[in-house]
Amino acid sequence: MAEKNITISGTDLSTRKINQEIKKGLSENEKNFYIENSQKLDSIVVGLREESNFKLKGEFGDFVGALNHGARIEISGKTGRYVGNNMTHGEIIINGSADDGVGFGTYNGTIVVKGNAGNSIGQLNKGGTIVIDGNIGNLAGLYMLSGEIIVTGNAGEDTGDWMIGGTIYVGGDFQTGTNAEVKTLESSDKKKLQNIFQTYGIDAPVDSFKKIEHQEIRPFYG
Template sequence: MLAVATALDVKDMDLRAASAAIKESTGSETLEIRNAAHLHGLCAGLKTGEYDIIGDAGDYLGVLNDGATIRVTGNVGQYVGDNMTRGLIVVEGSAAYGAGVYPYGGALVIRGNAGDFTATMNKGATIIVCGDVGDEIATYHLAGDVVVVGNAGVNFGNYMIRGALYIGGEFKSQGHNTRIEEITIEDVQKLRRYFEQFDVQADATRFRKLIAETAKPFYGKIVKRHE
């Protein structure tokens, strides 16, 4: 029996072939995947294993991730970590539109910048962006933490209803139904824990925190029909 392969070149493969090769090669060691930029939906729905993607990756990297650890040395396309439920995805470069949308859990760390609509409908994941982010970050945020070390665009935390957003830089405008809160000692401890765990260089004390104004932003007052 040959030793478990630790490197995989997916240059000429389509998604099905690459996915089969990845499943075959998954062992106790970290699997290195090269030339994966043309594949969209790579490492989808994995429950175990550690994967290092050398270079850039395409769209939908680590979609439905349920326990795998995925590291990318380059940049990623759109929707990295889409609908993740467990596990960890670390992107050394930057991410495009919609990074970490619909996640239920796990952690997504982007060391570069991230695009618009990052962490939309986050239902419990921890999402950390070390650079700047675009507009409409954490729209309809339902639970979990979003940490932005750099600056954000307009409508930061639009219509969030639970969870917390932390921002180190500035944002152009605050979303509807958000409130700026004083950062507490527990928040600072939590941020320091994240920074230590994910190796982020930032000063936790200078962060600002946004929480939801109300958990029922759409809840209308019920008025009886006239009588």
Template structure:
């Protein structure tokens, strides 16, 4: 029985490696309780202790054309406190910092475009935006989904830690900078330094990328269907596996972004790991890496 159990563990480790998952051991690190794990709770567990109990069938609308961003965000919280689980923000007028800091289950529909820092610090909501978004959309997102119908600005998904962040159109430079987890999907092109200092997670670029793709990436995986202008420091081509292709096909199909020809043309970029021990390299070796 011990041999069988060990064989199952080995198989799981191999599968995790093929999927590009990190195998860092967390032994000895402190664990802090952030979530209510009472499965009998109205939130069905794994929700923040102060989360509102909302009903997705209960719908409300906010006419934001003449409201400042702070008032819009306050109104969203008031409606969640009243149990509204579906909220529509109409005519946001590209205001900055709309729909930030929502730590709750919520179906949020934004009819229009957002300015800078929209949907930042999210943990739980599902957001759909019919227009465009400015710089740093979904910065530090923890969980949930954000789906943008049009284009996005630079630093899209900066320091994202979880959830799915999807843009059907093109995005600017430094997409996924300092990415620590989750998934970023770009239906069009992305700008220079995409994936800069990436640490964890997966990024999918359906078309082309600008210069220095994956520059200084520590870990994680980038999939690209087109061509990068160039790869960045310590970014190297990886080998596509059946697991990669299956994951890509499933994920892109979820958001209606699966190419007609499938995903066989996608390629994989990973960290070369030459910078992991950069301080220990000799001067001549540092020149070779850079």
């Protein structure tokens, strides 16, 4: 039997109603959902713990895919702030731009933005992979502990500010922050970038990237 697609139109529905429709479908073991035109509503497809597939089309608000733990969410359109906030597992792909705070506090999983994003990308990242195929603003990777942030374009000021762990790769221009240091790109870094770019259909010259890591493991203690 072919899998059924659940279509939810957000034109006349509230955030609560949309998420109720999703919960109902998941309780009936449905796995594929299509959501369109959600009026820039916040907190759509949040807290998902099931392995499921979501395709969203339109312009969405803040916290799309927050607390995701297993779903694959693909968005065609723009999103607001804090996409994938505190995500622990799964995949979020945005075919468009995103606002501030992409992947804030992410524990695991992958977020890919095929467009520009705002400030504060990957702040407090604890192990996720965040890829921006475009330019970003300031303070990317602030206080990050682990994981990767990959930016194919330019980054703003204070990139990696007070970072404690993890790695930031930038293909364009940037300015590092406190406790961030530019280091030599190794063959393992190039292989990692190549694999990620191939997986997500990103065309970027690996050799142009620079790697940013922390200087001191305990930067707050001098």
